Amino acid sequence: MKKDAEVAVVIVAAGRGERVGQSKEGPKQYRAIGGQPVMRHTIAAFASAPGVGRIVIAIHRDDERLFREAVGEYAERVTKVIGGATRQESTLFALRALAGDPPAAVLIHDCVRPFVDAGLIGRVGETALKGTGALPALPVSDTLKRAGSEGLISQTVPRDGLHAAQTPQGFPFQPILAAHEAANDSGRLDFTDDAAIAEWHGISVKIVEGSPDNIKLTWAKDLEMADARLSQANHFPDVRTGNGYDVHAFGPGDAVVLCGVQIDHTKALSGHSDADVGLHALTDALLATCGAGDIGTHFPPSDPQWKGCASRVFAEHAAATVRQHGGRIANADITLICEAPRVGPHREAMVAAMADMLGIGPERISVKATTNEKLGFVGREEGIAAIATATVVYPGSLPA
Known part of the structure; x- marks a missing residue:
């Protein structure tokens, strides 16, 4: 106007x-x-x-x-x-x-x-x-009708x-x-x-x-x-997205664990637990959707009980925390950044393992891999990094 x-x-x-x-x-x-x-x-x-x-x-x-x-x-x-x-x-x-x-x-x-x-x-x-x-x-x-006496229709009124x-x-x-x-x-x-x-x-x-x-x-x-x-x-689906990032350096060994799957390699990843960077990043992403801190809040590396622990314990705990807050995991997306080992041949097993951990269908899980084009610590094959994104739907809430 x-x-x-x-x-x-x-x-x-x-x-x-x-x-x-x-x-x-x-x-x-x-x-x-x-x-x-x-x-x-x-x-x-x-x-x-x-x-x-x-x-x-x-x-x-x-x-x-x-x-x-x-x-x-x-x-x-x-x-x-x-x-x-x-x-x-x-x-x-x-x-x-x-x-x-x-x-x-x-x-x-x-x-x-x-x-x-x-x-x-x-x-x-x-x-x-x-x-x-x-x-x-x-x-x-x-259609319009005109009623006469005793409610009887007397005329159909043109509606044009x-x-x-x-x-x-x-x-x-x-x-x-x-x-x-x-x-x-x-x-x-x-x-x-x-x-x-x-x-x-x-x-x-x-x-x-x-x-x-x-x-x-x-x-x-x-x-x-x-x-x-x-x-x-006034009740909107409360869709939240959390991000997670983790890095572990290589050390002596003959295998790495990535997204719950052990893969033969010339080195191992160093860490207090099994150093599964994919699941560590995913744990942080899930916890972020309900403001529940990060992996270190729930599993401090200073606590000896987590020494050598399988990281699926962390991911399952994060998924349970999400459910306790009323959340439903809609999607989990993980990108592994490494020069080696090759991830492609193990992707299907990774997806299956995480579907079991999270209690969701494999179609809701994505695992991708990329190199760092020989740049930085990843490019020099000093370690592996992972980025994870989790999407969780919580009960609808009134807008503020």
Whole structure:
């Protein structure tokens, strides 16, 4: 929307919502969905939308306490007015609150449509700034019937050109204020929405694309569905990635252990345990995903009980720690960096060994090898290095 022209918002929230049933939480605009009041979700949608200026909310005079609790962190972002006996009157009072410093355009929205999105807000605002009314709507897809006496169908109504109206409805400010004032002065209190008042007063209204998600919460079942939708949307899979790196120098010997597999070689790797660099790096990567320290935290090299220990003990312990935190190992990727021995002929055995240690399928494990192009300590065949990455999925959590 244009940056040099303010688009204000009126949110109508003075209704009693009798069709949704009574609740100690108050009218439906104050009921909790996804852990927050409907009103707060609605305010948040407009407060975060580009180009939106002032927000005025019309509330019932009995709802002052509920309003204060519902607006939360948006208290300084909104202006409250006391509404009237009808939606139409409440809208007029809110428009009058903007009249002292009139915006270029105004969007008028039902508070109980909390799923309005920035795209819809932008489409309506842009149209209103061009000098015409804007009505978001969707083509009617259901077959329409007119019922006569005793509920008997009297006519099938052609649905060609019919649309289901939504809010926010947008208008140039001064014309819609004048239309509401004229309707009030003439005693016309029977309009069902602001577009109808605009049409009556001679303001052109253009249909813009609505949104199927922009539902109005009318019945108790609507609130239940909205709560389920937001509760599910607010829980994200907590996917964490940990990295590990390890190095061991060569010493005297005739074999090395890499990723749980013993391989004949002209040297051995030196270390307090069996010096399996692959599993040591993997252990650190797994522990990192749940903030559980590193391999030295759990198996200090100063402790003699780990002298010569098979490193699968470390990897299995790390996997168990992940599971204790509710995690599920999704992937383990290890890169061995060495000039020799050759890893390729042993890759399948390594994958099988680690699948057994971690309790996951072999398709979730990758073992790769590369040389260091004769550079550095690896290139001089003084030792072997390993890099490991582990991906773990933890139970979903609410975003901070």
